[in-house]
Amino acid sequence: MTLGTGEPAVDASGLHKRFGHTEALRGVDLRVAWGSVFALLGPNGAGKTTAIRVLTTLIRPDAGSARVAGFDVVRQAREVRYRIGLAGQNAAVDPNLTGTENLRLIGRLAQLPRTHIAPRAGELLERFQLSHAPDRAVRTYSGGMRRRLDVAAALVPRPPVLFLDEPTTGLDLQSRNELWNTIRELVAEGTSVVLTTQYLEEADRLAHHVAVVDRGVIIAEGTPAELKAQLGSTVIELGLDSEQAAARSQSVVAGLLARAPEREDSTVRITSDDGPRVLIDVLRLLDAAELIPTTLTVREPSLDDVFLALTGRHSESDQPSALASNGARP
Amino acid sequence: MTSAAIVIPSADIERRLPVVAAVRDAGAIAWRNLITYRRVPQLLVFSTIQPVIFVLMFRYVFGGAIKIPGGVPYVDFLMPGIFVQTVVFGAMAAAIGLATDLKTGLLERFRTLPMSRSAVLAGRTLADMSRNVFVIALMVLVGVAVGFRVHTSMLEVIAGLLLVLLFSYAMSWVFALVGLAVGDPETSQAAAFPVLAPLVFASSAFVPVSSMPTWLQGFALHQPVSAVITAVRDLTLGAQATGGSTGTDAIQALAWCAGILVVFAPLAVWRYRRTV
Numbered sequence: 001m002t003l004g005t006g007e008p009a010v011d012a013s014g015l016h017k018r019f020g021h022t023e024a025l026r027g028v029d030l031r032v033a034w035g036s037v038f039a040l041l042g043p044n045g046a047g048k049t050t051a052i053r054v055l056t057t058l059i060r061p062d063a064g065s066a067r068v069a070g071f072d073v074v075r076q077a078r079e080v081r082y083r084i085g086l087a088g089q090n091a092a093v094d095p096n097l098t099g100t101e102n103l104r105l106i107g108r109l110a111q112l113p114r115t116h117i118a119p120r121a122g123e124l125l126e127r128f129q130l131s132h133a134p135d136r137a138v139r140t141y142s143g144g145m146r147r148r149l150d151v152a153a154a155l156v157p158r159p160p161v162l163f164l165d166e167p168t169t170g171l172d173l174q175s176r177n178e179l180w181n182t183i184r185e186l187v188a189e190g191t192s193v194v195l196t197t198q199y200l201e202e203a204d205r206l207a208h209h210v211a212v213v214d215r216g217v218i219i220a221e222g223t224p225a226e227l228k229a230q231l232g233s234t235v236i237e238l239g240l241d242s243e244q245a246a247a248r249s250q251s252v253v254a255g256l257l258a259r260a261p262e263r264e265d266s267t268v269r270i271t272s273d274d275g276p277r278v279l280i281d282v283l284r285l286l287d288a289a290e291l292i293p294t295t296l297t298v299r300e301p302s303l304d305d306v307f308l309a310l311t312g313r314h315s316e317s318d319q320p321s322a323l324a325s326n327g328a329r330p
Numbered sequence: 331m332t333s334a335a336i337v338i339p340s341a342d343i344e345r346r347l348p349v350v351a352a353v354r355d356a357g358a359i360a361w362r363n364l365i366t367y368r369r370v371p372q373l374l375v376f377s378t379i380q381p382v383i384f385v386l387m388f389r390y391v392f393g394g395a396i397k398i399p400g401g402v403p404y405v406d407f408l409m410p411g412i413f414v415q416t417v418v419f420g421a422m423a424a425a426i427g428l429a430t431d432l433k434t435g436l437l438e439r440f441r442t443l444p445m446s447r448s449a450v451l452a453g454r455t456l457a458d459m460s461r462n463v464f465v466i467a468l469m470v471l472v473g474v475a476v477g478f479r480v481h482t483s484m485l486e487v488i489a490g491l492l493l494v495l496l497f498s499y500a501m502s503w504v505f506a507l508v509g510l511a512v513g514d515p516e517t518s519q520a521a522a523f524p525v526l527a528p529l530v531f532a533s534s535a536f537v538p539v540s541s542m543p544t545w546l547q548g549f550a551l552h553q554p555v556s557a558v559i560t561a562v563r564d565l566t567l568g569a570q571a572t573g574g575s576t577g578t579d580a581i582q583a584l585a586w587c588a589g590i591l592v593v594f595a596p597l598a599v600w601r602y603r604r605t606v
C-alpha cells in the first residue's frame with residue numbers, strides 16, 4: 001500500500017469533545033509524521049483516550065477535524081478503518097476464543113484475503129511470544145499475555161497507523177521492554193505509532209515527539225530532549241525537619257542553581273542537568289549552614305515533575321499545589 | 331519523513347461488495363458466538379435444564395389438576411407452550427452477550443475495523459437462532475419422552491416449529507436492544523426477567539386462559555407469547571383443539587413476529603451505532 005501525498009499520518013486541529021459537563025478535549029492540535037512514534041503524555045482524565053477515540057473513528061468530535069492516513073475521521077471513517085489498528089486501554093479480546101481464533105476473527109473482519117489470515121495469525125503469535133498457547137482459551141491467559149494478544153490483534157491487517165492506548169500499563173518490566181522493542185521494530189518497518197502513556201520514561205524512550213496533555217489541552221510539545229531541557233535530567237529532593245529549615249535551605253542553595261529550587265512544606269526540590277556535581281555543592285552549602293536534611297532523594301524526573309514544572313500542579317490532583325498558590329515558584 | 335510517498339507494508343485488503351461483506355462479516359460473528367456456546371456449555375445447559383424442569387413439573391405435578399377444554403391430553407397442550415417459553419427466556423442470551431461484549435471493549439474494537447455495520451447484531455441473532463434449532467429439537471425429544479404426540483401432518487408440525495424459531499429470532503432483537511441499552515450483563519438479565527415473566531406466565535402456555543380471572547384474560551389471550559403458542563397448538567394439535575382457525579391464528583402470530591422485528595431491529599441497529 002502506498003500512502004502519503006505529503007500529508008502526515010495524523011493531522012488534527014481544534015478537536016473539542018464534551019461529555020455532559022466534562023470537557024474532555026478543549027482544542028487539541030496534533031500532527032504525526034509518517035514512520036514516527038508520537039506520545040500523548042498525561043495524567044488520569046487528561047483526555048488521552050478521548051483523543052484516541054476520535055482519531056480511531058469511535059466518537060465524533062464536537063468541533064475541529066482530524067485526518068488519519070489522509071482521510072477524514074468523520075466523513076471517510078471507513079477509509080480510515082482500512083488503515084488503522086487500535087489496542088485500547090483494556091484488552092479487547094474474546095476470553096472464550098483461543099489466541100489463534102481471536103486473531104483469525106480480526107483477520108476476517110479486517111477483510112484480509114482468506115489465505116492470508118492463518119499465516120498472519122501464526123506469525124503474530126510467534127512475534128508476541130504466544131506461540132506456546134495458541135489453542136488455549138484466552139480466559140486462561142495471564143494479564144500480560146492478554147495485553148500482548150490485544151496488541152497483536154491490532155496488527156493483524158498491518159495497519160500503517162497504529163494507535164496504542166497505554167500499551168504497557170500493567171505489564172511487568174520484561175514484557176514492557178519486549179513491547180517497546182516490538183514497537184521499535186514496527187516503526188523500522190514503516191508503521192506510524194500514536195501511543196498514550198502516563199510515564200515520562202516511556203515517552204522518552206520510545207517517542208520521537210511528545211505532547212503533554214492536561215485537562216483536554218496540549219500544554220507542551222516537542223522532542224523528548226526538548227521537553228527535558230526545560231526540566232533538568234535529575235531531580236534532587238531534600239526533606240528537612242521543619243518548614244523554616246526548608247525555607248532557609250531553599251535560599252541557601254538558590255544562588256548555586258540555574259533553576260530556582262522549589263519548596264513544598266518541608267521538602268525542597270532541585271532540578272538540574274548536572275546532578276552529581278550539584279548534589280555535592282548543595283550538601284556542602286547546607287552543611288556550612290548547619291542544615292541537615294532528614295531525607296534525600298535523587299531520581300529522574302517523572303510525569304509529576306513535568307506537570308509541576310509546566311502547570312504548578314501535581315498531575316494526580318486537580319487542586320493547584322501549595323507552590324503555585326503561594327507564589328513561591330518562579 | 332513527510333515529503334516523499336512512503337511505502338507501508340500492508341496485507342492486501344480485499345474490497346468486497348457491501349452485501350457480500352455484510353454476509354461474510356455476520357457469518358464470522360455468528361461463528362464466534364457459536365464457539366462460545368461450545369466452549370462454555372453451561373450457557374446452553376442451564377438454559378435447557380430450566381425448561382426440562384418445567385416439563386417434568388407441569389407434566390407430572392400440576393398437570394393432573396389442569397383440565398383442558400376439548401379433551402386434549404395435558405402434555406400435548408403443554409409442549410407448544412414449553413417450546414415458546416424456552417426460546418423466549420433463551421432470547422435473554424442476546425442481551426447478556428452484547429452487554430458483555432460492550433463491557434469488555436470488544437464492540438469498540440469491532441467498530442475500528444472496516445466491517446459491515448450490521449454484522450455484530452446480525453451475527454449475534456443468527457447464532458442465537460442456530461442455538462434455538464438445537465434447543466427446540468431437544469425439547470421435542472423431551473416432549474416425546476414424556477408422552478407428547480402430534481395430531482397433525484408432518485408439514486404442519488414443521489411449520490409450527492419454524493414459527494417458534496421465527497418468534498425466537500424476533501425476540502433476540504428485542505434483547506439485543508436491551509443488552510446494548512443496559513450495557514451490563516447482570517443488570518440486563520435482571521431487567522429482562524420482570525418483563526418476560528408476565529408475558530410467559532400470564533399466557534396460555536401452562537393453563538387455559540379461560541381458567542384465569544376475567545381482567546387478566548384479555549391480556550393473556552392477545553399478547554404475543556399466547557398468540558404464537560395458539561398458532562403452534564393449531565399446527566401440532568389441530569385447530570379444533572384450540573377452537574380457533576389455523577389460518578387466522580398463524581397470521582396473527584406472524585404479524586406479531588413481523589411487528590416485533592420491524593420495531594426492534596432498527597431500534598437495536600440505531601442503538602448499536604450510537605453506543606460504542
Ligand SMILES: Nc1ncnc2c1ncn2[C@@H]1O[C@H](COP(=O)(O)OP(=O)(O)OP(=O)(O)O)[C@@H](O)[C@H]1O
Nearest residue numbers: 019022023024042043044045046047048049050051
Ligand atoms: N463516555 C464518557 N462519558 C462521560 N465522561 C467521559 C467519557 N469519556 C471520558 N469522559 C471524561 O472525559 C475526561 C477525559 O477522559 P479520558 O478517558 O480521555 O482520559 P485519559 O487521559 O484517557 O485518562 P486515563 O489515564 O485515566 O485513561 C475524564 O474526565 C472522563 O471522566
Ligand SMILES: [Mg+2]
Nearest residue numbers: 048049050089
Ligand atoms: Mg485513558
